[in-house]
Amino acid sequence: MFNPQAEAMPLAELRALQLDRLRATASRLHERVPAYRAKFAEVGVTPDDLRTLDDLARFPFTRKVDLRDHYPFGLVSVPREEIRRVHASSGTTGKPTVVAYDENDLGVFSEVVARSLHAAGARPGMVFHNAYGYGLFTGGLGLHGGAERLGLATIPVSGGGTERQVTIIRDLQPEVIACTPSYALVLAEALARQGVGPGDTNLKYAVLGAEPWSERMRAEVEARLGVKATNIYGLSEIIGPGVSNEDVTEQRGSYLWEDHFYPEIVDPDTGLGVPDGEYGVLVLTSMSRTAMPVLRYWTGDITRLLPGPSTTGRTSRRMDMIRGRSDDLIILRGVNVYPSQLEAVLVDLGEVSPHYHVVLTRTGVMDELTLRVESEQREAALRDEIVRLVKNSVGVTITCELCEPGSLPRSEGGKLRRVTDLREAR
Incomplete structure (x- = not known):
C-alpha cells in the first residue's frame, strides 16, 4: 500500500x-x-x-x-x-x-x-x-x-x-x-x-x-x-x-x-x-x-x-x-495553432465526430491547413460552419474536408498522430 x-x-x-x-x-x-x-x-x-x-x-x-x-x-x-x-x-x-x-x-x-x-x-x-x-x-x-x-x-x-x-x-x-x-x-x-x-x-x-x-x-x-x-x-x-x-x-x-x-x-x-x-x-x-x-x-x-x-x-x-x-505547435501564417484547439471546436460543435486529422501543405509561399473531419453529413453549410468557428476561435482561415465515418485513423491504445505535414514533401 x-x-x-x-x-x-x-x-x-x-x-x-x-x-x-x-x-x-x-x-x-x-x-x-x-x-x-x-x-x-x-x-x-x-x-x-x-x-x-x-x-x-x-x-x-x-x-x-x-x-x-x-x-x-x-x-x-x-x-x-x-x-x-x-x-x-x-x-x-x-x-x-x-x-x-x-x-x-x-x-x-x-x-x-x-x-x-x-x-x-x-x-x-x-x-x-x-x-x-x-x-x-x-x-x-x-x-x-x-x-x-x-x-x-x-x-x-x-x-x-x-x-x-x-x-x-x-x-x-x-x-x-x-x-x-x-x-x-x-x-x-x-x-x-x-x-x-x-x-x-x-x-x-x-x-x-x-x-x-x-x-x-x-x-x-x-x-x-x-x-x-x-x-x-x-x-x-x-x-x-x-x-x-x-x-x-x-x-x-x-x-x-x-x-x-x-x-x-x-x-x-x-x-x-x-x-x-x-x-x-x-x-x-x-x-x-x-x-x-x-x-x-x-x-x-x-x-x-x-x-x-x-x-x-x-x-x-x-x-x-x-x-x-512546443514541437507540435503549428505556426500558420504567423498564428500559433495547437491541434487541441481544433479538437475543442469540433467537440463543442457536437454535429461531427471528434475524430479528426490535420494536413499541412504549402502553395507557393503560403501554408495551408486542411482539417479532415468525420461526419454523416456532407452539406457545404456544415463545412462552412466549421471553417467559421475555427476562424473565430483560433484566428486562422482553414479548409475543411468532411469524411466518411470511420475513415480517419483511430488510436489502438497508443498515442495518435493528429498531424501530417506535407509542406516540405515537394
Missing part, C-alpha cells in the same frame, strides 16, 4: 525535502555521470551552488537530444548489474530514448502511480482494465505496477483488439479503465455498436493520458462511457505515468507529486521561469530516482501551474491540462 500522508506534508517540510533531494541528485549526477559533469562545467556550476530552490535555475537543462547523444546507457548512474528494467521510446524521429530503472526506481514508480490511481477514484479491491500498451512503452507496465501496489484486481489487456476489449469490459465488469482519451472514444463507439450504453457497464472511473486533450473531450468521454475521467501525466524520461494526476472530486489540475518531482514553468524562448498561472514549457527534475535521474528535463509540454489553494488538503502544486507540445 502507498503512503497518502506524504501528499499532505506541511509546505515548509516539503520545500526542505525538495532541496535535500535536489542537492543529492545534483551531487549524484556530478559524481557518477561524466556527461552531467561536463554540462555543469559548461555553465560554471557545481552541486555546492545549489543552496536554495531558486538556485536550481542556474543549472543547465537536460533535453531529449542528451539522451540520444548518450544512447543507450551514457546517463545511467548505477552499475549495469543493478538495472532491473529498461524502457524506450519508439525512436520514430531518430535513435530511441532509453531509460533504466533499479529496485529503488521501480518502488518509486509503483508508489506514484498508486497515488495517481487513488486520486482518480480507484480503491483497493476494484477491478482495473489496463488498456495502455505493454512493452517498451512505459504506460502498460507502469500502470500495472501502481495498480497492484494500490490493491486493484488488474486486467493486463494492453492496447488494440478493440472487440476483445469490449468483451472484457462487459464480462469482467471493471470499475476503472486506463487508456488514451482518443482510445476511450474508440471503445465507446465499439460498445455503442453492440447496443451497450453508458449506464450498461460497471465502469465508474477513467484514467486518461499520453496525449493532449481538452475539457470538451472529457465531457464527451464521460457522457459516452458513463465515467468520471481524470488526467494522468508522465513521461518516460522522468519515470513514466504517475508524475501527476487530477483528483476525481475536483477535476481541476493534476497534482504533481512534488516529493519526487520538482516542477518549473519556463518561457519557451528564453528558458527563464514564469509566474504561476502563466503558460510555458514544463521542466521537471526527478529527485528520488537513482538509476537514471534527470535534472531540469525540458519536457516540451506547454502548460501552467495553477495558483490558489487545494480543496483536498494536498500541499503539492497542480498543473493544468497540457495545451500542446
Whole structure:
C-alpha cells in the first residue's frame, strides 16, 4: 500500500525535502555521470551552488537530444548489474530514448502511480482494465505496477483488439479503465455498436493520458462511457505515468507529486521561469530516482501551474491540462495553432465526430491547413460552419474536408498522430 500522508506534508517540510533531494541528485549526477559533469562545467556550476530552490535555475537543462547523444546507457548512474528494467521510446524521429530503472526506481514508480490511481477514484479491491500498451512503452507496465501496489484486481489487456476489449469490459465488469482519451472514444463507439450504453457497464472511473486533450473531450468521454475521467501525466524520461494526476472530486489540475518531482514553468524562448498561472514549457527534475535521474528535463509540454489553494488538503502544486507540445505547435501564417484547439471546436460543435486529422501543405509561399473531419453529413453549410468557428476561435482561415465515418485513423491504445505535414514533401 502507498503512503497518502506524504501528499499532505506541511509546505515548509516539503520545500526542505525538495532541496535535500535536489542537492543529492545534483551531487549524484556530478559524481557518477561524466556527461552531467561536463554540462555543469559548461555553465560554471557545481552541486555546492545549489543552496536554495531558486538556485536550481542556474543549472543547465537536460533535453531529449542528451539522451540520444548518450544512447543507450551514457546517463545511467548505477552499475549495469543493478538495472532491473529498461524502457524506450519508439525512436520514430531518430535513435530511441532509453531509460533504466533499479529496485529503488521501480518502488518509486509503483508508489506514484498508486497515488495517481487513488486520486482518480480507484480503491483497493476494484477491478482495473489496463488498456495502455505493454512493452517498451512505459504506460502498460507502469500502470500495472501502481495498480497492484494500490490493491486493484488488474486486467493486463494492453492496447488494440478493440472487440476483445469490449468483451472484457462487459464480462469482467471493471470499475476503472486506463487508456488514451482518443482510445476511450474508440471503445465507446465499439460498445455503442453492440447496443451497450453508458449506464450498461460497471465502469465508474477513467484514467486518461499520453496525449493532449481538452475539457470538451472529457465531457464527451464521460457522457459516452458513463465515467468520471481524470488526467494522468508522465513521461518516460522522468519515470513514466504517475508524475501527476487530477483528483476525481475536483477535476481541476493534476497534482504533481512534488516529493519526487520538482516542477518549473519556463518561457519557451528564453528558458527563464514564469509566474504561476502563466503558460510555458514544463521542466521537471526527478529527485528520488537513482538509476537514471534527470535534472531540469525540458519536457516540451506547454502548460501552467495553477495558483490558489487545494480543496483536498494536498500541499503539492497542480498543473493544468497540457495545451500542446512546443514541437507540435503549428505556426500558420504567423498564428500559433495547437491541434487541441481544433479538437475543442469540433467537440463543442457536437454535429461531427471528434475524430479528426490535420494536413499541412504549402502553395507557393503560403501554408495551408486542411482539417479532415468525420461526419454523416456532407452539406457545404456544415463545412462552412466549421471553417467559421475555427476562424473565430483560433484566428486562422482553414479548409475543411468532411469524411466518411470511420475513415480517419483511430488510436489502438497508443498515442495518435493528429498531424501530417506535407509542406516540405515537394
